[in-house]
Amino acid sequence: MIRILAWLLISLSFAAQVQAKGPELTKDTFAVIHSRKSVRSFTGAPISRENLEKIVRAGMAAPTAVNKQPWSFVVVTEKKTINTLAAGLPTARGIEKAGAVIIVCAEPEKAHMQSKDLAVVDASLASENILLATEALGLGGHWTASFPYEDKMKHVRAVLGIPANIIPLNVILVGVPTGEDKPKDKYQKDKIHWGKW
Numbered sequence: 001m002i003r004i005l006a007w008l009l010i011s012l013s014f015a016a017q018v019q020a021k022g023p024e025l026t027k028d029t030f031a032v033i034h035s036r037k038s039v040r041s042f043t044g045a046p047i048s049r050e051n052l053e054k055i056v057r058a059g060m061a062a063p064t065a066v067n068k069q070p071w072s073f074v075v076v077t078e079k080k081t082i083n084t085l086a087a088g089l090p091t092a093r094g095i096e097k098a099g100a101v102i103i104v105c106a107e108p109e110k111a112h113m114q115s116k117d118l119a120v121v122d123a124s125l126a127s128e129n130i131l132l133a134t135e136a137l138g139l140g141g142h143w144t145a146s147f148p149y150e151d152k153m154k155h156v157r158a159v160l161g162i163p164a165n166i167i168p169l170n171v172i173l174v175g176v177p178t179g180e181d182k183p184k185d186k187y188q189k190d191k192i193h194w195g196k197w
């Protein structure tokens with residue numbers, strides 16, 4: 001009898017702990033969102049394939065119009081290719097020490113209504129998930145421009161063999177942060193219109 005009571009007590013306390021996880025998880029999510037920042041200062045250390053897969057998987061968890069998932073991802077870790085990319089991307093600050101770069105590609109032909117706009121929106125949502133997942137893993141990430149600049153898109157397509165009908169939306173740098181980059185507080189109360197504009 002005492003054993004049964006003890007077992008019951010242990011089970012109940014375990015259930016209570018599981019229940020208490022709810023708010024804890026919510027807090028973690030907010031902590032990741034608010035600590036994300038553009039990281040441009042990397043140590044130069046490599047990024048494991050396992051982490052890169054986790055990051056891209058998070059990208060693919062993003063919502064898309066009519067669930068069309070009109071995207072592809074090019075993941076590059078080879079230094080030589082990263083340096084070739086860097087030569088045509090003057091605004092990709094810190095790229096020389098990134099451990100990897102991820103090019104999020106929008107595919108208008110696969111988007112709802114074959115809409116280029118929707119493809120870009122969908123791929124942008126995947127990109128933000130990628131940046132958040134990078135932060136959650138204790139790594140640093142940074143969206144650098146490709147779309148809508150014709151010269152940059154042309155360069156990225158040429159280096160990586162991306163077909164002309166695919167939009168290389170960005171070149172996301174992923175690396176081990178030096179700790180130099182800090183998040184900005186962008187909250188502005190007057191940007192919120194409650195009820196009506």
Ligand SMILES: Cc1cc2nc3c(=O)[nH]c(=O)nc-3n(C[C@H](O)[C@H](O)[C@H](O)COP(=O)(O)O)c2cc1C
Nearest residue numbers: 036037038039091092093142143144145182183184
């Ligand atoms: C569409 C887009 C293009 C961007 N292009 C570049 C870029 O080429 N180079 C760069 O250093 N940062 C680029 N950024 C990063 C922004 O500069 C950065 O997000 C902004 O300054 C806010 O800082 P935070 O990301 O640390 O919050 C880009 C961001 C977006 C969304």
